[in-house]
Amino acid sequence: MPQLVCENLTLGYDGNNIITNLSFEVNASDYLCIVGENGSGKSTLIKAVANLISPVSGSIRKGGGLKANEIGYLPQQTAVQKDFPASVEEVVRSGFINSSGLRPFYTKEQKLLAKENMERLEIYGLAKRCYRELSGGQQQRVLLARALCATRKLLLLDEPVASLDPQASSGMYDIIAKLNNTVTTIVMVSHDIAICVSYASHILHIGGRSALFFGAKKDYLNSEYGRKFAGLRGVNRRDGYY
Amino acid sequence: MDTINKLVMYFEYPFVRSALLVGMLIALCSALLGVTLVLKRFSFIGDGLSHVAFGATAVAAALQMANQFWLVLPVTIVSAVLLLASGQNSKTKGDAAVAMVSVGSLALGYLVMSLYSKSANLSGDVCSTLFGSTSILTLTGTGVLLCIALSILVVAVFLLFYHKIFAVVFDEEFMSATGVDAKAYNFMLAVVIAVVIVLAMNLVGALLISALVIFPALSAMRVFKSFFAVSVCAVVVSVCCAALGILASIAIGAPVGSTIVAIDIIGFFLFSIVGAISGKNPAV
Numbered sequence: 001m002p003q004l005v006c007e008n009l010t011l012g013y014d015g016n017n018i019i020t021n022l023s024f025e026v027n028a029s030d031y032l033c034i035v036g037e038n039g040s041g042k043s044t045l046i047k048a049v050a051n052l053i054s055p056v057s058g059s060i061r062k063g064g065g066l067k068a069n070e071i072g073y074l075p076q077q078t079a080v081q082k083d084f085p086a087s088v089e090e091v092v093r094s095g096f097i098n099s100s101g102l103r104p105f106y107t108k109e110q111k112l113l114a115k116e117n118m119e120r121l122e123i124y125g126l127a128k129r130c131y132r133e134l135s136g137g138q139q140q141r142v143l144l145a146r147a148l149c150a151t152r153k154l155l156l157l158d159e160p161v162a163s164l165d166p167q168a169s170s171g172m173y174d175i176i177a178k179l180n181n182t183v184t185t186i187v188m189v190s191h192d193i194a195i196c197v198s199y200a201s202h203i204l205h206i207g208g209r210s211a212l213f214f215g216a217k218k219d220y221l222n223s224e225y226g227r228k229f230a231g232l233r234g235v236n237r238r239d240g241y242y
Numbered sequence: 243m244d245t246i247n248k249l250v251m252y253f254e255y256p257f258v259r260s261a262l263l264v265g266m267l268i269a270l271c272s273a274l275l276g277v278t279l280v281l282k283r284f285s286f287i288g289d290g291l292s293h294v295a296f297g298a299t300a301v302a303a304a305l306q307m308a309n310q311f312w313l314v315l316p317v318t319i320v321s322a323v324l325l326l327a328s329g330q331n332s333k334t335k336g337d338a339a340v341a342m343v344s345v346g347s348l349a350l351g352y353l354v355m356s357l358y359s360k361s362a363n364l365s366g367d368v369c370s371t372l373f374g375s376t377s378i379l380t381l382t383g384t385g386v387l388l389c390i391a392l393s394i395l396v397v398a399v400f401l402l403f404y405h406k407i408f409a410v411v412f413d414e415e416f417m418s419a420t421g422v423d424a425k426a427y428n429f430m431l432a433v434v435i436a437v438v439i440v441l442a443m444n445l446v447g448a449l450l451i452s453a454l455v456i457f458p459a460l461s462a463m464r465v466f467k468s469f470f471a472v473s474v475c476a477v478v479v480s481v482c483c484a485a486l487g488i489l490a491s492i493a494i495g496a497p498v499g500s501t502i503v504a505i506d507i508i509g510f511f512l513f514s515i516v517g518a519i520s521g522k523n524p525a526v
Contacts, residue, residue: 050418050419051418051419051421052415052418052419067421068421069420069421069422070421071419071420071421072420073415073416073419073420075413075415075416075419083463084281084412085281085462085463085466085467085468085469085471085472086408086412086467086468086469087467087468087469087470090408090468090469090470091412093405094405094408094409094412094413095420097405097406097409097417097420097422098417098420098421098422100405100406102402104401104402104403104404104405105405106405128468130467130468132467133467143416146416147416147420150416150420151420156419
């Protein structure tokens with residue numbers, strides 16, 4: 001039973017369809033990368049999966065016991081104001097709101113889990129620091145820790161390294177790969193095809209308003225679009241990833 | 243010595259004691275809410291809503307209602323919900339909508355008051371509604387009880403939903419994506435905002451509510467950097483300033499509302515200096 005099934009999905013704003021008739025599915029412990037040119041609708045797609053916009057037509061079904069409040073999300077940019085007073089710990093723990101119901105306080109287990117997630121992302125030392133004073137890379141880790149508190153099953157990431165320097169980026173990708181191996185399914189939007197083919201298990205390549213390719217990574221590298229796109233971006237094909 | 247004697251004498255009167263109690267409770271509520279409003283960039287919603295409350299008060303006065311609460315509170319709540327809900331997807335953008343409602347109800351309120359008021363002292367009535375000159379001292383028994391009850395309600399809501407309010411204010415999109423009904427919490431906030439506005443009108447009058455709501459939050463944000471510390475600090479600052487303001491206004495015979503706001507402003511500058519010295523505060 002797949003965790004996520006998208007069927008004949010059409011997405012758009014104000015009568016303009018950005019994506020039409022897109023179908024794909026995600027199984028537990030997959031690492032799906034959504035790639036495509038700028039403006040191809042990658043972010044729109046992940047927002048639809050995150051239930052932030054509703055599809056024009058088609059369906060997004062959650063299966064395999066996945067509930068709406070078991071999804072973690074890392075937005076492309078979090079529009080947090082420059083002067084927002086919030087400690088790292090407060091931000092990370094706020095990931096538990098979706099599973100807290102009407103309980104006014106966090107439980108001991110939740111606090112412990114938040115600590116574990118901070119340790120996993122190597123930000124526990126920053127727990128009492130002010131979120132807005134951290135570096136871009138540290139902030140992304142905090143938001144990822146929060147997303148982990150919100151889910152044990154499916155993590156949606158929208159360009160997780162968009163604003164990071166190369167070193168912070170590769171650290172971030174390593175962490176995401178580790179999470180995929182140990183904890184959750186990953187669905188990630190990225191424009192970095194080299195990274196996608198080295199980490200992902202599946203690729204969804206969208207363009208021209210629909211799916212150009214959807215399937216396992218090794219099939220992608222042998223496909224027309226995969227060869228063109230990956231070749232164009234200088235992916236090293238000798239490293240055994242295809 | 244004279245002033246102290248005067249204060250002691252005033253405190254013999256029960257209405258002065260209840261004014262102090264109610265004033266501090268209202269200050270507590272408005273500070274709790276102020277942190278949220280400032281962070282959601284809604285500082286002026288408070289202003290707009292207070293003018294709605296003024297308009298409703300004028301109508302209630304013209305209708306000679308015994309207890310204006312029962313008209314003012316529902317009207318303000320409905321306006322709050324409409325203003326906050328229309329923020330994202332209406333033809334009139336958020337700030338324009340607030341401005342429209344705000345000045346519109348101010349004008350209509352004054353018009354209704356001028357045409358239908360039975361009072362002999364119209365400008366006195368208008369002035370006291372706008373600046374709350376003495377209304378906190380003239381609260382009747384039920385008014386005091388209602389204020390206390392509503393304040394307790396606001397504090398209870400804030401305590402019960404503290405973590406949720408923080409989460410939704412910090413990142414509404416994340417909450418929606420992870421299956422939290424962020425809209426419901428925004429609705430709840432709108433209702434609480436309206437209640438606090440109506441309460442605060444008794445203390446400082448319609449025009450000065452924004453000051454009561456935003457100054458303590460801004461002061462606290464100058465020095466503290468976690469949501470919890472800012473909330474606690476804003477409440478302490480606000481309650482202290484309100485208590486000082488009420489006492490000072492009695493002692494020097496000044497209007498309660500503007501005295502409280504003046505002390506809030508002094509507090510803001512003190513906190514700015516502390517923030518600058520401790521170097522914790524980046525330029526705003």
